[in-house]
Amino acid sequence: MDTKQRILDEALTLFSQKGYANVFVNDIAEKVGIKAPSLYKHYKNKQAIFDEIIDEMNHRFEANEHNMSINGTDPTIDAEIYKNMDEDHLVKLGNDLFAYFLHDSYTKRFRKMLTLEQFKDKELAKTYSSQYFDMPLTYQGMLLGLLVAQGFLVSDDVPVMTLQFYAPIYLLLTVCDRQPEREQEAIKLIEKHIRQFDKLYGRNF
Amino acid sequence: MDTKQRILDEALTLFSQKGYANVFVNDIAEKVGIKAPSLYKHYKNKQAIFDEIIDEMNHRFEANEHNMSINGTDPTIDAEIYKNMDEDHLVKLGNDLFAYFLHDSYTKRFRKMLTLEQFKDKELAKTYSSQYFDMPLTYQGMLLGLLVAQGFLVSDDVPVMTLQFYAPIYLLLTVCDRQPEREQEAIKLIEKHIRQFDKLYGRNF
DNA sequence: GTCTATAAGAAGATAGAC
DNA sequence: GTCTATCTTCTTATAGAC
Numbered sequence: 054m055d056t057k058q059r060i061l062d063e064a065l066t067l068f069s070q071k072g073y074a075n076v077f078v079n080d081i082a083e084k085v086g087i088k089a090p091s092l093y094k095h096y097k098n099k100q101a102i103f104d105e106i107i108d109e110m111n112h113r114f115e116a117n118e119h120n121m122s123i124n125g126t127d128p129t130i131d132a133e134i135y136k137n138m139d140e141d142h143l144v145k146l147g148n149d150l151f152a153y154f155l156h157d158s159y160t161k162r163f164r165k166m167l168t169l170e171q172f173k174d175k176e177l178a179k180t181y182s183s184q185y186f187d188m189p190l191t192y193q194g195m196l197l198g199l200l201v202a203q204g205f206l207v208s209d210d211v212p213v214m215t216l217q218f219y220a221p222i223y224l225l226l227t228v229c230d231r232q233p234e235r236e237q238e239a240i241k242l243i244e245k246h247i248r249q250f251d252k253l254y255g256r257n258f
Numbered sequence: 259m260d261t262k263q264r265i266l267d268e269a270l271t272l273f274s275q276k277g278y279a280n281v282f283v284n285d286i287a288e289k290v291g292i293k294a295p296s297l298y299k300h301y302k303n304k305q306a307i308f309d310e311i312i313d314e315m316n317h318r319f320e321a322n323e324h325n326m327s328i329n330g331t332d333p334t335i336d337a338e339i340y341k342n343m344d345e346d347h348l349v350k351l352g353n354d355l356f357a358y359f360l361h362d363s364y365t366k367r368f369r370k371m372l373t374l375e376q377f378k379d380k381e382l383a384k385t386y387s388s389q390y391f392d393m394p395l396t397y398q399g400m401l402l403g404l405l406v407a408q409g410f411l412v413s414d415d416v417p418v419m420t421l422q423f424y425a426p427i428y429l430l431l432t433v434c435d436r437q438p439e440r441e442q443e444a445i446k447l448i449e450k451h452i453r454q455f456d457k458l459y460g461r462n463f
Numbered sequence: 464g465t466c467t468a469t470a471a472g473a474a475g476a477t478a479g480a481c
Numbered sequence: 482g483t484c485t486a487t488c489t490t491c492t493t494a495t496a497g498a499c
Contacts, residue, residue: 074279
């Protein structure tokens with residue numbers, strides 16, 4: 054990885070831990086293994102590093118519209134996989150979703166950074182809501198909608214059903230972001246949540 | 259309100275908008291209407307102001323264990339009120355909960371400040387989780403548990419049911435904290451969520 | 464592209480008069 | 482308790498040699 058990229062990487066780590074204002078150019082340089090002034094050969098200033106992190110994320114996302122997918126493919130293909138869906142598969146779906154978001158290093162650091170900067174301006178607020186509210190609900194709504202179409206789930210309001218599926222997972226994700234020691238507790242709760250969700254919305258034989 | 263208290267109040271407002279590190283002692287003094295050095299007659303330093311805000315909140319909370327209650331009384335009394343519960347009452351319960359948390363000035367500022375400082379140390383992380391995860395789930399779990407006991411709702415896992423009731427409300431609250439213009443959308447979604455929740459968990463005649 | 468030296472300015476905090 | 486003046490330190494950023 055070249056220096057320019059390593060700066061982004063170390064900056065993202067630091068921003069996600071301490072917040073933009075508490076990270077000094079010197080800290081980033083130190084992690085990269087260069088002196089602070091050298092950093093200015095790669096970026097105009099500290100703000101430019103932050104901006105590039107946001108831009109890079111947007112590009113990663115555009116290049117990867119299936120971001121919300123469990124296995125990284127598109128929802129139609131996912132739906133194929135879930136043709137023979139049952140409760141255990143649904144639990145796996147939720148667990149995998151949770152594990153990916155919680156442990157993927159880039160995803161986690163970006164989410165934590167955005168958490169700390171979300172009130173800075175309207176643009177960042179919109180980015181946060183887009184990433185962790187609108188897009189997950191859209192994508193998961195598509196998946197759950199397909200499961201409804203297939204008769205595996207029953208609902209006359211898929212958006213609300215999706216909110217009820219996603220919100221507990223999101224809430225527990227934020228708990229683990231600030232208290233990683235609560236991961237086991239969270240995983241257990243998510244499994245219970247999904248089994249309950251399946252009972253509530255599943256076909257009642 | 260005396261100067262010492264006004265400092266806390268203005269500091270809380272600023273911290274909740276910009277985060278601790280982006281608020282300067284001078285900003286706080288200006289809002290209070292004094293010069294920065296005068297501020298040091300009231301507090302040892304900037305950190306002491308922040309600490310006192312946290313302490314004050316803890317005291318407010320202890321003096322007010324019924325914090326999570328809708329009408330400010332204890333859950334047993336609340337349960338009385340909900341003896342003749344129906345879907346519309348449940349919607350009102352959720353709407354009131356949401357409106358209180360979203361609009362109460364002190365609550366809102368404290369929540370936003372804590373959002374921005376939650377990763378600073380374990381203590382703050384714990385405070386956040388306690389305020390916006392453990393305690394709401396405990397209190398609302400008591401309420402919903404009473405509704406189950408009365409036969410208004412049916413569930414063999416009240417904690418998970420409570421998570422499913424609360425998480426969507428919490429999620430929409432955080433959306434509105436960063437995008438206040440989405441309040442109407444959020445209110446509509448919450449009403450749909452609660453009506454759906456009632457259908458899923460309500461007695462099925 | 465990386466370094467050392469340093470400028471420029473910001474921010475927290477203190478001293479001491481009133 | 483509030484002020485003005487000031488100190489100190491920290492932080493960003495630039496200059497210019499290699």
